[in-house]
Amino acid sequence: MKTLADLKKIREKAQEDMKLRGGNVRIKIVVGMGTSGIAMGAREVMKTFLEEIAARNLTDVLVTQTGEKGLSSMEPVVDLIEEGKPKVTYGNMNPDKVKKSGG
Amino acid sequence: MSLKRIDLLICCGSGCVSAGSLKIKERFHEVLAEHNITSEVNIIETGCMGPCDYGPVMVIYPEGIFYKKVTVDDVAEIVSEHFVKGRPVSRLMLHDEEKAIAAQKDVPFYQKQVKVALENCGYIDPESLDEYIATGGYEALGTVLTEMKPQDVIDLIKESGLRGRGGGGFPTHIKWQMVHDNKADEKYIICNGDEGDPGAFMDRSLLEGDPHRILEGMMIAAYAMGATNGFFYIRAEYPLAIKRIKMAIEQAKEVGLMGKDIFGSGFCFDAEVRTGAGAFVCGEEMALIHSIEGMRGNPTPKLHILLCRSWGKPTVVNNVETIGNIPTIFRKGAEWFSSMGTEKSKGTKVFALTGDIKNTGLVEVPMGITLRELIFDVGGGMIGNHKFKAVQLGGPSGGCLTVDHLDTGVDYESSKNAVP
Numbered sequence: 296m297k298t299l300a301d302l303k304k305i306r307e308k309a310q311e312d313m314k315l316r317g318g319n320v321r322i323k324i325v326v327g328m329g330t331s332g333i334a335m336g337a338r339e340v341m342k343t344f345l346e347e348i349a350a351r352n353l354t355d356v357l358v359t360q361t362g363e364k365g366l367s368s369m370e371p372v373v374d375l376i377e378e379g380k381p382k383v384t385y386g387n388m389n390p391d392k393v394k395k396s397g398g
Numbered sequence: 399m400s401l402k403r404i405d406l407l408i409c410c411g412s413g414c415v416s417a418g419s420l421k422i423k424e425r426f427h428e429v430l431a432e433h434n435i436t437s438e439v440n441i442i443e444t445g446c447m448g449p450c451d452y453g454p455v456m457v458i459y460p461e462g463i464f465y466k467k468v469t470v471d472d473v474a475e476i477v478s479e480h481f482v483k484g485r486p487v488s489r490l491m492l493h494d495e496e497k498a499i500a501a502q503k504d505v506p507f508y509q510k511q512v513k514v515a516l517e518n519c520g521y522i523d524p525e526s527l528d529e530y531i532a533t534g535g536y537e538a539l540g541t542v543l544t545e546m547k548p549q550d551v552i553d554l555i556k557e558s559g560l561r562g563r564g565g566g567g568f569p570t571h572i573k574w575q576m577v578h579d580n581k582a583d584e585k586y587i588i589c590n591g592d593e594g595d596p597g598a599f600m601d602r603s604l605l606e607g608d609p610h611r612i613l614e615g616m617m618i619a620a621y622a623m624g625a626t627n628g629f630f631y632i633r634a635e636y637p638l639a640i641k642r643i644k645m646a647i648e649q650a651k652e653v654g655l656m657g658k659d660i661f662g663s664g665f666c667f668d669a670e671v672r673t674g675a676g677a678f679v680c681g682e683e684m685a686l687i688h689s690i691e692g693m694r695g696n697p698t699p700k701l702h703i704l705l706c707r708s709w710g711k712p713t714v715v716n717n718v719e720t721i722g723n724i725p726t727i728f729r730k731g732a733e734w735f736s737s738m739g740t741e742k743s744k745g746t747k748v749f750a751l752t753g754d755i756k757n758t759g760l761v762e763v764p765m766g767i768t769l770r771e772l773i774f775d776v777g778g779g780m781i782g783n784h785k786f787k788a789v790q791l792g793g794p795s796g797g798c799l800t801v802d803h804l805d806t807g808v809d810y811e812s813s814k815n816a817v818p
Binding site: 296297298299302305306308309310312313315316317326327328329330333338341342345346349357358359360361362 | 403440534541
């Protein structure tokens, strides 16, 4: 490491690895993981989100989870929260829809 | 790119380790494997988070949820409820009367605190150079070495108002200026980690919890005064602090942040650790220097009241916490630093709270807040709501203050004047 620019490169990569602790997050995906959500495949949905985000190298997207969302007939339910925009709630999610929504 | 969705920060400061945090960490590894979600969780050992009385403590991101007094038996529930189903375990949270306090930032213990030296302590993995860099680490050193002259560095510290955190409160810039102005072929900087006051663990926590910060601060100071060699004088009772500093030195050397021609500036610096045998007097500058020189730790008079010499060369001795403030002062500016505290005591001060107080632990507060705020708001007051009788401040060379002095500010001048 010889310049401030070298340091900056390392910092950007390192911040990326620490983004869960409050980095630069543009989109937050909240997966409902109550009993009915899990029964309807919420874990698969969440895993697919994680994989797709990694594959597309989306560094500012965070996946998190919450408990029962109450909309059992629509499970798995996913909220997509984008800064400065109204929250979007998706119902009846499955891994295929996850892949599409990422596109 | 990882598939991680949870950062689990387990406090591995000495308090939490003795309360069993390492066993808890092992248990997490087992239970995560049972649930087949090892790949989704980062387990990070951090330095002291502060509220030692609640140990073992942990914080779980992205939500920033704070759990206290966790036992090995609680791990299965945390994983199955919180990690798998997204339902944080309310019974492990702190409670304000009946209401659970979920987020670490809402815990009353942290509310009046301002963390400068302790900024990363309990937040990053102290054994990871990358995590320190992610928080802006070594940026100050790079800027100082490539854009500032040594005298500018001293002037900025003067402007910030930084004074020695070891207790004496001597203006840091005057020490640096003395050595800067003294021409010599070699100069030394010593980081005084000989913390010996009963119940004090501020310096230990900093060395253990954020070693690269101390390294960076030391190199900035060394550049300012023209020193090319540094010594960490750390007592043998602090094995983890010694290990972490040694590790940080190795890591910094490996990537060229320490050694020859740092940041292409021509500045060269090397540092090593010297272990003290635990003599209280070796916290005194000259006794400390003699101990480093391999002689008996006797305090001796200096030729000049301000200028220390080791091996006959001009030497600065700075306390760990003083050095810990330096990188942040250069990142955020002298004006920012001097906006905190009182007229003569700028910035913040780290305290170790021990005794019959509810929230024992490690805290950092702005200079000048009152003892009442420190003991009752941050410390939570007396155990069992007993009547407060007295507080011992500043170790053996300090004094005892009673209820009449509760409105004394914690800063150099007020505390000195308060002691009868």
